[in-house]
Amino acid sequence: MNNFSYTKVSNVQEAISELDGDIRNKIVAGGTNINDLLKYFITKADKLVDINPVSENNSIIRLDNGGIRLGALHTNADTAYDPIIEERYPLLSRAILAGASAQIRNMATNGGNLMQRTRCYYFYDINTPCNKRDPGSGCSAIQGYNRIHAILGQSENCIAVFPSDMCVALAALSATVNIMGPNGERNLAFAEFHRLPGDTPNIDNNLKHGEVITSIDLPRQGFEKNYSYLKLRDRSSYSFALVSVATGFEIENGSIKEARIALGGVAHKPWRNTEAEDFLKDKEPTRENFTAAATILLEGAKGYQQNAFKIELAKRAIIRNCFMALNPESQRPGAKPSL
Template structure:
């Protein structure tokens, strides 16, 4: 780990001043990702600006429109176990609890969850070429061991995937991100926050240097009656998703009034295709209709030598999760899926 300076900030203005326009000055909150990046020399920092002392952004508060604001500095654990989130946004609670270990959830913050870097083997191995670390050096994963890598939205420059579980649920819920920076405040739709790799795989999101996430807003609609989060992984404990699916349904009997489906573990950002959701409107919630929606979501999917299995796995996961959303009790330990 390289030497760096350390500073504390009690508000956003102080943090922005400490960053001082130097791209090697970085924010630290929970530190569950930045510490790894520094330790393995994946990134360097001249200064870490600790924003934990912020007076604001440590709370979950109601909004006038019936939604909820998640403070950026609230931990993942406190968010998942918050009574309002558990009752009104259980899809988000389930997704958070499927991610990482309890110890990490106790440290990781909501804002940091959005900004974590990809977990590609080659990204973390500084002895191999990686366009995310060193633009123009090449992507070792394309012809390497690519079992966990992307099947959607990838480019010839990068096939890494975004690792968050929480963000898959936030994508399905149509969240928005509140940001402040040197140029003032702005709000970004969650769908516009993360980026696909394209020709700039080293840029993970649309947060500008010097900007800070202050909160994440959830709309009033939480799909608390019919929802499911399914995470398929190599082992049940502390493992990133091979494929994950967040599903929320608004039903009239067995007819779908509205559907939300977002995938994780398959792309450089949470993957959501609104055309598939539009297809499901007015249709019965059946395996056949979820299968047809899955085909729309996975259109253009491309596998590589070791991850071709993820395409049929993703389709089965979408179908299974849609059926599980009809009966959220099926997600309890020991319950049988509705298939």
């Protein structure tokens, strides 16, 4: 690990001042990802700015518009088990609890969850080419072992996937990211926060140097009656998704009035296609319609040597999760499967 300076701050403005717009200065909160990045020499820091003492971003509050604001420093565990989240946004609670381990969820923060980096094997191996780690060096995964890699939104420069579970639910819920920086406050729709690799796979998101995530806003609609989060992985705990699906429905008189479907484990960012969601509006929740929506959602999917199976896996996962969302009780341990 390289030498760096360390400072604690008590408010967001102090953090912004300490960052000074310099990419070599880094924020640390829970540290569940950045510590690894530093230890493996993937990320270098001249200064670590510890924002844990910042109290104003460590809570969950109700908004006047009926939504909820998640503090960026609130932990994943406290968020998942908060009574408001469990009652009104159970999709988010289930997604968080599907990720990492209990110990990591106790440390990891909501803001940090958005900022975590890929778990691509080659990204973590500094002896191999990786455009995300070393722009212009090449992508070892394309011709290498790529079982966990992207099938959507990838480019010739990078086929890594974004690892978060929480963010898949936030994408489905159409959250908003609140940001503060040297030029004041701004808000980003969640769909605009993370980036596809394109020609700059080293840039994961649209947060600017010197900016800090302060909170995440959830809209009033939480799909608490019809929702499901399905995570398919190689082992049942502490494993990243091969494919994950967050689904929320608003159903009236046997017809789908609102549909949200987001995928994880398949792209450089949580993947949504509003055409698939629009297709389901005013239609009955049938296998035929779910299959058609899955086909639209996976349009343009491309597999590689070891991960082509993920295309069919994702299609089946979407259909299965849509049925699960019709009966959230089916997700409880010991419940009879929906299919």
